[in-house]
Amino acid sequence: MRRGLVIGFLCLLGFDIMAQLGFKYAALAALPVSPDAGWLLRVLGQPAVFLALLGYIGAFFTWMSLLKHAPIGPAFAASHLEVVVILPFAAVLFGERIGAWQMLGALGILSGILCLALDEAHGDEAHGDGAHGDEAHAGPA
Amino acid sequence: MSTLAYLIWAMNILCDTGGQLAFKKAATVPGDGLDRWTAMAADPWLWAGIAFYVGEFVAWLAFLSLVPLSEGVLLGSINIVLIMVAGRLLFAERITRLRLAGILLVAAGVAAVGVGS
Numbered sequence: 001m002r003r004g005l006v007i008g009f010l011c012l013l014g015f016d017i018m019a020q021l022g023f024k025y026a027a028l029a030a031l032p033v034s035p036d037a038g039w040l041l042r043v044l045g046q047p048a049v050f051l052a053l054l055g056y057i058g059a060f061f062t063w064m065s066l067l068k069h070a071p072i073g074p075a076f077a078a079s080h081l082e083v084v085v086i087l088p089f090a091a092v093l094f095g096e097r098i099g100a101w102q103m104l105g106a107l108g109i110l111s112g113i114l115c116l117a118l119d120e121a122h123g124d125e126a127h128g129d130g131a132h133g134d135e136a137h138a139g140p141a
Numbered sequence: 142m143s144t145l146a147y148l149i150w151a152m153n154i155l156c157d158t159g160g161q162l163a164f165k166k167a168a169t170v171p172g173d174g175l176d177r178w179t180a181m182a183a184d185p186w187l188w189a190g191i192a193f194y195v196g197e198f199v200a201w202l203a204f205l206s207l208v209p210l211s212e213g214v215l216l217g218s219i220n221i222v223l224i225m226v227a228g229r230l231l232f233a234e235r236i237t238r239l240r241l242a243g244i245l246l247v248a249a250g251v252a253a254v255g256v257g258s
Contacts, residue, residue, distance in 0.1 A: 027202050028206070033203050080221070083215060083218050096210065102253075104257075105257070106250065109250035112242075112244065112246030115240070116244075119239035
């Protein structure tokens with residue numbers, strides 16, 4: 001069971017990263033951005049957009065499967081970990097520079113997510129309620 | 142970060158928050174199993190949520206066209222804070238001390254990324 005959960009979390013992380021990379025590749029390929037149908041058609045015509053959609057769908061089904069067995073607290077935290085794990089991908093694939101402020105921000109966000117995860121886990125123990133905790137999950141951001 | 146990027150970022154966050162709240166509202170329909178799904182499909186809130194998500198999808202693509210991926214993903218984390226605050230205001234969800242600490246840390250993290258942008 002434990003091994004299955006670890007594999008499930010890694011899959012979730014993989015799908016989330018795939019979605020974000022798909023978004024970025026599609027966005028770059030459709031430059032310049034403009035508020036018109038031309039840009040929208042250009043961006044929707046990029047194969048990478050489907051990578052993003054596939055990542056979304058994969059993440060959704062992995063998340064729903066994980067919630068059947070995983071404690072909500074750690075699941076909640078893991079579902080947001082791509083926020084930090086994406087940084088080395090951005091540096092390597094897109095040559096982005098991760099500055100000190102970004103590192104500090106990432107640390108703050110990660111600490112905040114851990115607090116929220118601990119609260120969810122504690123709430124489940126106290127109330128036996130596993131239904132909440134996913135309200136902030138899902139979505140491109 | 143340009144003014145346009147800030148505007149698109151705000152639009153993305155608003156769509157994300159609106160979408161999550163609409164889904165939450167749709168998910169509270171009574172019933173079980175297929176009846177519940179049928180009731181949800183007939184609920185305008187579900188379709189409002191889907192419309193918000195389409196808007197969010199487009200806004201996120203536009204946002205990532207203007208900012209680096211690492212910066213965009215970190216700035217987008219503010220949705221965690223807004224959705225929790227909106228959940229408190231609209232659905233009377235509890236905000237414990239630990240949740241408040243988490244919200245403040247995420248907000249501070251996003252602010253730090255914003256300062257460095």
